[in-house]
Amino acid sequence: xxxxxxxPRHLVRRRGQEARLRCSPMKGHSHVxxxxxxxxxxxxxxxxxxxxxxxxxxxxxxxxxxxEFPKExxxxxxxxxxxxxxxxxxxxxxSLTRGDYNSPLHFGNGTRLTVx
Amino acid sequence: TQLLEQSxxxxxxxxxxxxxxxxxxxxxxxxxxxxxxxPGEGPVLLVTxxxxxxxxxxxxxxxxxxxxxxxxxxxxxxxxxGDTGLYLCAVPTGNQFYFGTGTSLTVIP
Numbered sequence: 001x002x003x004x005x006x007x008p009r010h011l012v013r014r015r016g017q018e019a020r021l022r023c024s025p026m027k028g029h030s031h032v033x034x035x036x037x038x039x040x041x042x043x044x045x046x047x048x049x050x051x052x053x054x055x056x057x058x059x060x061x062x063x064x065x066x067x068e069f070p071k072e073x074x075x076x077x078x079x080x081x082x083x084x085x086x087x088x089x090x091x092x093x094x095s096l097t098r099g100d101y102n103s104p105l106h107f108g109n110g111t112r113l114t115v116x
Numbered sequence: 117t118q119l120l121e122q123s124x125x126x127x128x129x130x131x132x133x134x135x136x137x138x139x140x141x142x143x144x145x146x147x148x149x150x151x152x153x154x155p156g157e158g159p160v161l162l163v164t165x166x167x168x169x170x171x172x173x174x175x176x177x178x179x180x181x182x183x184x185x186x187x188x189x190x191x192x193x194x195x196x197x198g199d200t201g202l203y204l205c206a207v208p209t210g211n212q213f214y215f216g217t218g219t220s221l222t223v224i225p
Contacts, residue, residue, distance in 0.1 A: 004158070033212065033213070035215075041217065041218065042122075042204055042215040042216055042217045042218045043159070043204070043206075043215040044215075045212040045213070045214065045215075048211045048212055055211055056210070056211035056212065058211075059212070091158050091159075093158075098211070100146075100147070100208045104149060104161050104164060105159075105161070105213055106161075107158030107159050107160070108158050109156070109157050109158045110157075110158055
């Protein structure tokens with residue numbers, strides 16, 4: 001499967017635990033975006049990364065949330081000390097170059113986080 | 117205020133009917149994209165429009181970019197149950213793609 005792979009598909013965490021979401025971009029893509037989606041809503045930008053660099057994290061809460069895209073391995077979105085309000089679908093997208101009309105986003109099928 | 121406003125928010129129609137959904141803004145964009153998202157899956161790109169007034173067709177779907185590049189419409193002819201999904205418009209802005217609020221379409225057999 002050459003598409004964007006996200007795992008796990010579903011993740012249940014109790015309040016206060018850590019959630020770790022993984023994203024393997026399409027082969028050859030070095031640009032990764034994380035978005036968050038609540039039911040019946042559009043996608044909200046969280047963070048944009050290139051290999052080993054965070055380019056724009058303006059949509060990500062300053063506390064408890066972090067993201068990385070190491071030289072080797074998948075991109076990771078980490079949420080520490082989860083709260084019920086973190087429950088949502090988190091989508092990862094990748095692009096060949098910086099996303100624009102020549103380099104559209106390819107999305108994974110998301111991780112659905114439920115905080116109990 | 118949302119950068120992109122989509123309307124209607126929800127639409128439920130019978131199979132075979134025609135429909136149009138809209139994506140509006142007060143800003144001018146260099147390009148605009150339409151995605152469809154089916155339940156439980158990620159959005160999939162349908163089309164990118166770049167030129168003001170541009171019309172693109174994808175089978176029964178017709179996409180138009182406004183002359184002033186501030187808005188866009190998606191028209192579906194003879195809707196089918198397989199068209200059911202969340203239709204999202206998106207524009208490149210800064211380091212991200214900004215997504216509209218979406219139109220949730222249900223086509224009833």
